[in-house]
Ligand SMILES: [Zn+2]
Ligand SMILES: [Zn+2]
Ligand SMILES: [Zn+2]
């Protein structure tokens with residue numbers, strides 16, 4: 001495991017990075033400001049177990065002989081936690097001696113059709129209003145059908161189509177020549193297309209048999225009931241990076257690539273390992289609290305010490321130093337002083353440009 005480098009080593013790495021000063025000697029790192037921290041990344045995968053019990057009823061005879069059994073409360077049944085907490089698992093069991101088969105009260109899986117009440121047919125009007133004359137002035141000679149229909153409240157706007165009215169044939173009722181509608185021969189109605197004038201149609205719901213499958217037994221005539229216990233293992237994961245205020249991205253990228261991280265895989269329910277710095281322990285402890293129903297876990301934890309170093313001879317830079325796999329690594333970033341100076345310069349340049357442009361106008 002990489003220990004936090006002592007101050008001497010930190011400063012040596014920084015001064016090596018800076019190189020010799022113009023005066024020849026190695027630069028004097030006067031009153032350096034060093035802020036040390038530890039980067040900790042922790043992820044946990046938990047397996048949470050839930051147990052439920054319910055009554056089941058299935059249609060027909062169900063063969064339950066291959067299913068595992070349990071006795072007493074499902075919560076007491078011994079089930080091993082999953083070897084890998086990331087696996088999702090579901091185990092269904094049958095309570096011993098709870099299985100029973102019942103013959104249904106229906107007639108071997110059939111009941112009377114609820115739509116036709118067992119008749120197998122539905123009533124249907126044997127005739128329909130004539131589509132050509134709409135029953136209005138079906139015959140200009142006798143006209144009975146037409147008048148009666150109009151009196152029954154047919155809207156007066158329901159006029160026959162002009163083309164249909166023009167072609168008239170001999171009336172089948174009164175024998176009047178060229179008086180009757182060609183579509184209905186003066187009757188005002190035509191035989192119903194649905195029942196072909198029979199006055200009833202077969203029931204589609206039961207195909208005319210008057211019987212349908214009983215929904216309660218699915219047409220099987222019997223049901224099987226039992227008590228089912230279920231044990232579920234559901235994985236869930238969480239991550240935590242500390243400190244919450246993270247190092248700047250270029251530093252993180254270099255730490256990822258070159259850092260001599262200390263990594264550990266923890267199983268079982270334990271305290272955070274000793275290498276976790278005291279300021280991070282409460283956060284890691286909260287993450288690792290055992291959850292309700294948690295039966296297995298895998299914790300991946302890694303840590304790396306990091307030092308932020310400022311030296312008086314390099315006011316424009318901030319150095320980040322951490323142990324690498326081969327040597328102590330140094331990354332520098334512009335200091336706030338340098339950033340603000342560059343911003344001021346940029347604003348100055350912009351101001352000059354504005355002045356120049358306005359003078360040229
Ligand atoms: Zn039934
Ligand atoms: Zn029916
Ligand atoms: Zn009909």
Ligand SMILES: [Zn+2]
Pocket residue numbers: 139140141142143171172173174175176179180186
């Ligand atoms: Zn007529």
Ligand SMILES: [Zn+2]
Pocket residue numbers: 130131132133134135138181182183184185186187188189
């Ligand atoms: Zn007609």
